[in-house]
Amino acid sequence: MAKSLETVEDRQPEQLKSWQLFARLQRRLHRRAIRIREAKLQKRIEDDATAGSHVSLPKTLKEALPEDIEIRSKDERAIMVTEVGGRFDIIGCNKAWENLCGYAECEVVGKNSTALQGPETNYDGLREAVARLFEGEDEVKVITTNYRKDGSKFKNFLTMGPLRDENGKLTHFVAVLNNIGARTSW
Numbered sequence: 440m441a442k443s444l445e446t447v448e449d450r451q452p453e454q455l456k457s458w459q460l461f462a463r464l465q466r467r468l469h470r471r472a473i474r475i476r477e478a479k480l481q482k483r484i485e486d487d488a489t490a491g492s493h494v495s496l497p498k499t500l501k502e503a504l505p506e507d508i509e510i511r512s513k514d515e516r517a518i519m520v521t522e523v524g525g526r527f528d529i530i531g532c533n534k535a536w537e538n539l540c541g542y543a544e545c546e547v548v549g550k551n552s553t554a555l556q557g558p559e560t561n562y563d564g565l566r567e568a569v570a571r572l573f574e575g576e577d578e579v580k581v582i583t584t585n586y587r588k589d590g591s592k593f594k595n596f597l598t599m600g601p602l603r604d605e606n607g608k609l610t611h612f613v614a615v616l617n618n619i620g621a622r623t624s625w
């Protein structure tokens with residue numbers, strides 16, 4: 440009897456490992472489906488001249504987040520700036536970003552952008568975009584689903600780029616968010 444119990448106990452870890460592997464595979468397949476769907480949508484949007492997919496990215500920190508609050512508030516682009524290393528903590532955003540995402544700047548400074556992410560976020564696309572920035576690309580685009588403070592989601596055409604100082608040294612990353620969810624033609 441002890442031997443048969445031992446065999447059942449020996450199988451339980453194997454079954455657990457199988458279930459864990461199965462769950463991990465399901466998550467990867469889900470992320471892959473999201474990445475493929477978003478890539479197709481991105482292609483359609485980039486081909487549509489009326490989509491507003493051609494955003495001018497700021498090149499310096501002062502351009503992205505002007506010290507003059509009035510100038511910063513008038514920019515219609517939803518801009519967020521992050522650190523280049525570590526967790527990519529947010530160092531600032533503008534009023535358009537606050538209006539789109541529902542967070543006040545003081546709520547997000549020092550935190551990373553995971554507050555905007557959820558089950559339908561294109562994690563693989565975001566990772567690839569950041570990797571391309573580190574490889575030296577000046578502008579990368581990705582479509583993802585982001586989540587506002589109230590939990591509502593929006594389809595985001597995200598344009599990201601590096602910010603450099605006067606010596607050309609990479610200092611921060613900038614992201615310009617564009618809510619494309621209102622468009623139904625895609």
